[in-house]
Amino acid sequence: MKTLITIITLLCLQFAIGQQNYNKGMSKAFELWKAQQTDEAANLFERIAGAEKENWIPFYYAAQIHIISTYNTKEGKEIESRLAKAQNLVNEAKTFSDNNAEVLVLEAMLNTAYVAYKPNVYGMKLSAKVEELYQQAKALEPNNPRAILYHAEWKMGSARFWGKDPKAFCPEVEKAILYFENAEEPKVPFYPHWGMKQVTRVQKICNQS
Structure with a gap:
């Protein structure tokens, strides 16, 4: 019985140390990102992902940095x-x-970045995929x-491309704001909780006369 208790205690201690190192590493990666040291941040997220077992979150942020950097x-x-x-x-x-x-959502952003990069090459090829990914995310x-x-x-971008009014989708932006305001704090450390700061950029279209 004492041996079992000792084993359980050691496993709990090992888990606690691992979680502490994970939290410290992730916090450092976010600090680097905030300081605009994007490549250093992405590399650290990748190193954390390599050290973690079956944790998608470090892969997610490393991918996000590369996507945003293309702009x-x-x-x-x-x-x-x-x-x-x-x-x-993203595949990882x-x-x-x-x-x-x-x-x-991140994969949809990835494919959108391809379209923004070469719309004449990737527009027709990936537009349906982007739409499908968002629909899947919203269904979940x-x-x-x-x-x-x-x-x-x-x-909105698609509407502008086809000569239609992008403001038709402004109610969706207002809906997003409402969900941002009512979103609960994530229970999982570093779970995605970002996006409210990006609302202003999207809202500019709605505020145009």
């Missing part, structure tokens, strides 16, 4: 390299968390504010 460069090779890497990271995240609305989590906001932004 700050005009170098085609760098964009393609980052998006390819982001896809690999999906391996550990299937049917995850947050990962589906109808109140997910990131799914609603970014889907609305995607539909």
Whole structure:
């Protein structure tokens, strides 16, 4: 009996130390990201992902950094390299968390980045996929504010492309704001909870005269 208690105690201690190291590493990665040291942050997220077992969250943030970074460069090779890497990271995240609305939203953002990069090449090829990914995410989590906001932004962009009024989707933006305001704090450490700061950018379309 004493041996069993000792084993359980050691396992609990090992878990606690592992969780502490994970929290410390993730916090450091976010600090680097906030300081605009994006590559350092992405690399640290990837190292954490490699050390963790079956945890999709570090893969998610590493992929997100690469996706967002493509909008700050005009170098085609760098964009393609980052998006390819982001896809690999998304695939890893999906391996550990299937049917995850947050990962589906991120994959939709990834494909949107391809369309933004070369609309004449990827527009027709990936538009249906982007729409499908957002629909899947919203089916899994109808109140997910990131799914609603970014889907609305995607539909606004499509409307502008086809000469239609993007403001038709402004009610979706308002709905996203409501869900952001009523969202509960995540119980899982570092679970995606971002997006409210991006509302202002999308709202600019709705405020145009």
